[in-house]
Amino acid sequence: MNRWQQNQHIASVVGLIGGALGVVAGLIQATLGSHIPHWSGHKAAPVALGLLTILLSAISVLSAVALRSEVTPGRRLAAAAGLLVPGSLCFSTGGALWYLPGLLLFTGGVYAVIAGDAARTRQVVARMWWHLLVSVLGGFELLMAVSAGPTMTIAVGVLGGVALVVAPSLPAWRIRLVLLLIGTVPFAILTWWSVATPVLAVLALAIGLSTLRPRAPDEFGATETPVLMATEPSRGADSTRS
Amino acid sequence: MVTPTADQVAAENSSLPLGGPAATLSRRSALQLLGLGGVTVLVAGTGVLSYRVFDNGVLDSGSGRAYDPWSSWRQDATPLGAVGAAILAANPHNTQPWLFHVNPTSVEVFADPTRGMPAVDPFDREHNTGMGCAVENLVLGLNARGLGNTVTLLPEPADPTHLATVLLTGGAAAGSGLYEAIGDRHSNRGPYRPQAVPSSVLDSLDAQAAGLDGVAVRWFTSEADKGALTALILAATEAFIADLGQSVESLSWFRNNRDDIDQHADGPTLDAQGLSPLTLALGKILPATSRTAGDKFWLEQTRTVHTATAAAYGVITIADADSPAQRLTGGRLLQRIHLAITSRGMGLQHMNQITERIDRERQQGLPATFAPQLQSLLATPSRSPLVTFRIGYPVRAALRSPRRPVSAVTR
Numbered sequence: 001m002n003r004w005q006q007n008q009h010i011a012s013v014v015g016l017i018g019g020a021l022g023v024v025a026g027l028i029q030a031t032l033g034s035h036i037p038h039w040s041g042h043k044a045a046p047v048a049l050g051l052l053t054i055l056l057s058a059i060s061v062l063s064a065v066a067l068r069s070e071v072t073p074g075r076r077l078a079a080a081a082g083l084l085v086p087g088s089l090c091f092s093t094g095g096a097l098w099y100l101p102g103l104l105l106f107t108g109g110v111y112a113v114i115a116g117d118a119a120r121t122r123q124v125v126a127r128m129w130w131h132l133l134v135s136v137l138g139g140f141e142l143l144m145a146v147s148a149g150p151t152m153t154i155a156v157g158v159l160g161g162v163a164l165v166v167a168p169s170l171p172a173w174r175i176r177l178v179l180l181l182i183g184t185v186p187f188a189i190l191t192w193w194s195v196a197t198p199v200l201a202v203l204a205l206a207i208g209l210s211t212l213r214p215r216a217p218d219e220f221g222a223t224e225t226p227v228l229m230a231t232e233p234s235r236g237a238d239s240t241r242s
Numbered sequence: 243m244v245t246p247t248a249d250q251v252a253a254e255n256s257s258l259p260l261g262g263p264a265a266t267l268s269r270r271s272a273l274q275l276l277g278l279g280g281v282t283v284l285v286a287g288t289g290v291l292s293y294r295v296f297d298n299g300v301l302d303s304g305s306g307r308a309y310d311p312w313s314s315w316r317q318d319a320t321p322l323g324a325v326g327a328a329i330l331a332a333n334p335h336n337t338q339p340w341l342f343h344v345n346p347t348s349v350e351v352f353a354d355p356t357r358g359m360p361a362v363d364p365f366d367r368e369h370n371t372g373m374g375c376a377v378e379n380l381v382l383g384l385n386a387r388g389l390g391n392t393v394t395l396l397p398e399p400a401d402p403t404h405l406a407t408v409l410l411t412g413g414a415a416a417g418s419g420l421y422e423a424i425g426d427r428h429s430n431r432g433p434y435r436p437q438a439v440p441s442s443v444l445d446s447l448d449a450q451a452a453g454l455d456g457v458a459v460r461w462f463t464s465e466a467d468k469g470a471l472t473a474l475i476l477a478a479t480e481a482f483i484a485d486l487g488q489s490v491e492s493l494s495w496f497r498n499n500r501d502d503i504d505q506h507a508d509g510p511t512l513d514a515q516g517l518s519p520l521t522l523a524l525g526k527i528l529p530a531t532s533r534t535a536g537d538k539f540w541l542e543q544t545r546t547v548h549t550a551t552a553a554a555y556g557v558i559t560i561a562d563a564d565s566p567a568q569r570l571t572g573g574r575l576l577q578r579i580h581l582a583i584t585s586r587g588m589g590l591q592h593m594n595q596i597t598e599r600i601d602r603e604r605q606q607g608l609p610a611t612f613a614p615q616l617q618s619l620l621a622t623p624s625r626s627p628l629v630t631f632r633i634g635y636p637v638r639a640a641l642r643s644p645r646r647p648v649s650a651v652t653r
Contacts, residue, residue, distance in 0.1 A: 034307060037504075042501060042504045042505055043504070044299060044305060044306025044307060044308070044500060044503075044504055045302075045305065045306060092293060092296060092297070126278070129278055129282075130278075130281075133281065133282065133285045136285060136289070137285060137288065140288060140289050140292035141292070143292050143293065143295075143296045144292050144295045144296055144300075144301060145301075146296075147295065147296045147297075147299055147300075147301055147302060148301035148302050149301065149302030149305050150302075153301065153302075157301075191301055193519035193520045193523050194295055194300050194301055194523045195291070195520070195523050195524060195527060196288070196291040196292055196294070196295045196300070196523075196527065197295075197301075199288055199291060200288050200291075200292065203281075203284055203285065203288055207281060207285075
């Protein structure tokens with residue numbers, strides 16, 4: 001196993017533990033959050049925040065699982081985002097309960113980022129950056145949605161947020177366009193007076209248009225492994241040398 | 243004009259945004275990078291906005307544990323349920339200065355001296371009035387549960403904090419319009435429509451004093467009367483702001499963000515200021531203003547909204563403004579009027595700047611400037627002003643204020 005593969009393995013294991021602990025933290029927040037305010041962060045709506053924590057932790061778990069096998073640079077970085085974004089966001093939903101899962105997910109995310117050639121990673125990041133920004137905006141929408149009311153507004157916001165998160169990763173541009181519209185317009189109209197949701201909608205739509213272009217074949221195509229094998233010495237080789 | 247070299251053209255056409263180690267940064271790449279960076283900063287800014295929206299409850303005003311008492315006050319059929327109604331009463335600066343002892347035969351009402359405002363309310367005028375409001379809600383709550391309604395004010399002369407006893411004598415459950423309005427009663431600090439209050443409505447509000455000895459309301463409805471009281475309120479507001487002690491103490495109770503509201507469950511909030519949805523959202527998203535900026539905003543609101551749109555003013559009057567018992571009774575009348583107003587779909591806002599300045603001048607040994615002017619406006623030398631409020635038909639519904647739960651105020 002070479003160093004990059006080793007980093008990816010660490011990212012997967014640490015991310016899996018962090019995600020699993022995150023699910024537990026979300027469960028505790030949703031069920032006992034109001035009884036342990038010092039741990040749960042004195043949240044006004046611990047149930048909704050607990051459920052969001054579970055949802056985002058589940059995304060982390062899936063990302064960590066994806067890192068268990070050979071992946072393209074694009075998928076590896078998407079998985080890294082799947083660890084880093086929930087890991088960061090949930091510091092505001094889980095209070096002190098999130099300290100350990102957050103730290104683990106952040107560590108896993110960093111390992112996932114460095115589990116490949118740096119120059120290639122930079123290229124892929126540059127190509128995927130717009131997609132990533134749309135997904136991040138979806139995460140922001142989710143954050144606002146769980147603090148909203150009444151239930152109808154929460155539902156529209158959560159659906160919209162999820163639509164924005166997943167839209168850039170879908171292959172069909174028509175579906176991406178529909179998800180972009182679903183993800184931005186209804187929630188912004190329902191909460192127009194909040195300033196933030198219309199701003200987010202305009203930004204997500206503007207950036208999202210760039211994700212409608214046809215994908216470059218190598219974004220989710222060839223894996224990094226051949227490159228890795230050719231350029232990175234394995235640990236075995238290192239130990240032979242030593 | 244400079245002709246680009248072949249190398250420059252090649253660099254210009256390069257499709258490597260960040261390139262490998264050997265790549266040069268073309269103009270296009272630089273522009274791409276710049277655009278990417280700019281948009282990323284915008285997204286990061288949206289993240290900050292989103293967090294403020296999340297953290298301050300912009301999308302769901304008046305929600306969370308601190309507001310639960312407004313929806314749970316009917317559920318308990320025991321005397322504790324009536325206490326749940328009592329804690330929803332009007333009270334000065336939402337300090338909720340009360341404590342309750344629930345015994346098998348009575349509910350005892352105590353003042354919590356730790357929740358006073360020595361600069362704003364140095365002689366406990368508003369404190370006692372608010373306690374009277376709580377007693378009224380308690381009686382309505384006990385009546386509705388068929389638990390009794392015999393009130394004794396100041397039952398223990400040796401203990402000035404023991405303000406009332408309500409005996410649980412039992413009886414038939416007697417709900418009322420006032421009781422039904424308890425959960426909807428909020429101070430409405432927003433604009434009121436330009437619609438006069440009919441005299442029949444004022445008469446019905448006067449009738450709320452039935453059974454309460456020694457208290458009455460003086461209404462200010464004509465433009466001349468309202469104008470004179472408005473001028474005095476504005477002058478008192480300016481004097482309040484200029485008084486560092488009053489300004490600082492008032493601000494110390496203001497809960498500016500969701501964390502403070504959840505932690506303290508008391509004090510005035512942005513939600514309760516009667517602002518338009520857009521202004522309220524901006525107020526919650528932007529950083530808190532300074533004390534002086536907040537004071538200026540309050541003065542401006544008092545000038546352009548509170549006094550400018552008041553359909554009528556009311557002043558509760560009693561014979562002796564220093565008598566705790568009369569203040570308590572005046573508080574009961576104030577609460578009844580507020581509940582009656584609420585049940586009619588009208589709004590009421592407490593506006594006590596004048597009496598706060600009267601008491602402050604007295605506390606500091608200053609020449610009395612506001613007391614004689616208000617007394618003159620009342621035109622009844624035998625009556626003393628207790629508290630002042632405005633009423634009208636509100637443009638928008640008032641939002642709820644946080645409340646400490648029953649468990650936190652019973653012992």
